[in-house]
Amino acid sequence: MVGTGGGAEVAVRRWIEAGGGRLVLDGGLATELEANGADLNDPLWSAKCLLTSPHLIRKASAHAVHLDYLEAGANIISSASYQATVQGFESKGFSKEQSENLLTKSVEIANEAREIFLKEHSNQSPPVQRPILVAASIGSYGAYLADGSEYSGDYGEAGTVEFLKDFHRRRLQVLAEAGPDLIAFETIPNKLEAQAYVELLEECNINIPAWFSFNSKDGVNIVSGDSLIECATIADKCGKVGAVGINCTPPRFIHGLILSIRKVSIALSYLFLIGMISDKPILIYPNSGERYDGEKKEWVESTGVTDGDFVSYVSEWRKDGAALIGGCCRTTPNTTGPYSEL
Numbered sequence: 009m010v011g012t013g014g015g016a017e018v019a020v021r022r023w024i025e026a027g028g029g030r031l032v033l034d035g036g037l038a039t040e041l042e043a044n045g046a047d048l049n050d051p052l053w054s055a056k057c058l059l060t061s062p063h064l065i066r067k068a069s070a071h072a073v074h075l076d077y078l079e080a081g082a083n084i085i086s087s088a089s090y091q092a093t094v095q096g097f098e099s100k101g102f103s104k105e106q107s108e109n110l111l112t113k114s115v116e117i118a119n120e121a122r123e124i125f126l127k128e129h130s131n132q133s134p135p136v137q138r139p140i141l142v143a144a145s146i147g148s149y150g151a152y153l154a155d156g157s158e159y160s161g162d163y164g165e166a167g168t169v170e171f172l173k174d175f176h177r178r179r180l181q182v183l184a185e186a187g188p189d190l191i192a193f194e195t196i197p198n199k200l201e202a203q204a205y206v207e208l209l210e211e212c213n214i215n216i217p218a219w220f221s222f223n224s225k226d227g228v229n230i231v232s233g234d235s236l237i238e239c240a241t242i243a244d245k246c247g248k249v250g251a252v253g254i255n256c257t258p259p260r261f262i263h264g265l266i267l268s269i270r271k272v273s274i275a276l277s278y279l280f281l282i283g284m285i286s287d288k289p290i291l292i293y294p295n296s297g298e299r300y301d302g303e304k305k306e307w308v309e310s311t312g313v314t315d316g317d318f319v320s321y322v323s324e325w326r327k328d329g330a331a332l333i334g335g336c337c338r339t340t341p342n343t344t345g346p347y348s349e350l
């Protein structure tokens with residue numbers, strides 16, 4: 009059903025249609041950079057790779073990882089800006105202008121990766137016809153703090169909508185001006201930050217479709233304990249949001265969480281019918297299910313699902329109604345490849 013919501017939703021539905029009824033997202037970016045040898049033990053995390061050049065030739069570069077995901081069949085690659093903020097770069101000694109240029113660079117690298125991919129496949133028959141899109145990643149204030157609060161959603165005194173808007177405003181504007189196809193608000197830990205994003209999208213008049221993706225550690229609420237239904241409703245009511253979903257959450261929780269998001273559509277179906285709100289496409293990109301040991305700063309292997317299990321999960325999530333599906337931390341191009349053909 010085509011929603012009557014904002015242009016963002018219409019744009020995302022067109023891409024889904026062009027993708028044959030679904031879109032494949034990439035998998036973990038930061039963790040895949042690490043798997044390729046990058047040292048990201050830093051408050052900038054994946055954004056640290058923006059400081060090094062030449063990025064084209066190194067194996068542990070965002071370029072190379074974007075290309076690996078495109079080769080694996082992804083429709084959407086997301087920029088290395090998850091933990092990139094003006095404030096974070098400034099604390100490393102960069103000027104405001106240099107910091108903004110680094111944000112822009114993250115989107116440029118993803119755009120270049122798409123160009124390289126299309127050029128390399130230009131002689132292929134049949135040519136690459138699937139949509140290939142670049143999403144500018146925006147991690148939460150908690151991700152910038154790099155103190156675990158992206159998984160608690162507890163911002164203490166800073167937890168006001170105005171503070172969060174001030175924190176994200178310039179970053180959002182710079183990333184939007186860099187020309188991505190989508191803006192990906194990822195791993196949103198609480199409803200205040202969702203509210204801040206909605207207000208910023210309106211106030212800055214951002215006309216690039218956004219997606220809102222929350223994370224959960226209990227399969228019911230989002231990580232702060234805020235209700236997923238309430239959070240999805242905030243996103244659902246905003247015409248600038250084209251898709252709503254869940255990322256960086258263990259695969260075993262996803263089925264139930266999709267059903268909760270769908271309840272938002274059902275509960276609001278009256279408003280939908282009268283054209284006041286829409287039911288947005290659902291987006292899902294879980295992590296591998298492995299546990300992160302915050303003290304040791306490492307992932308505990310053997311707690312996660314195999315790439316094979318991931319494929320069966322993807323079939324289930326598609327039946328549940330998710331249209332945009334990918335992976336988050338510790339998933340790799342080997343996770344993406346098999347389900348991109350489903």
Ligand SMILES: [Zn+2]
Pocket residue numbers: 036255256295336337
């Ligand atoms: Zn993740």
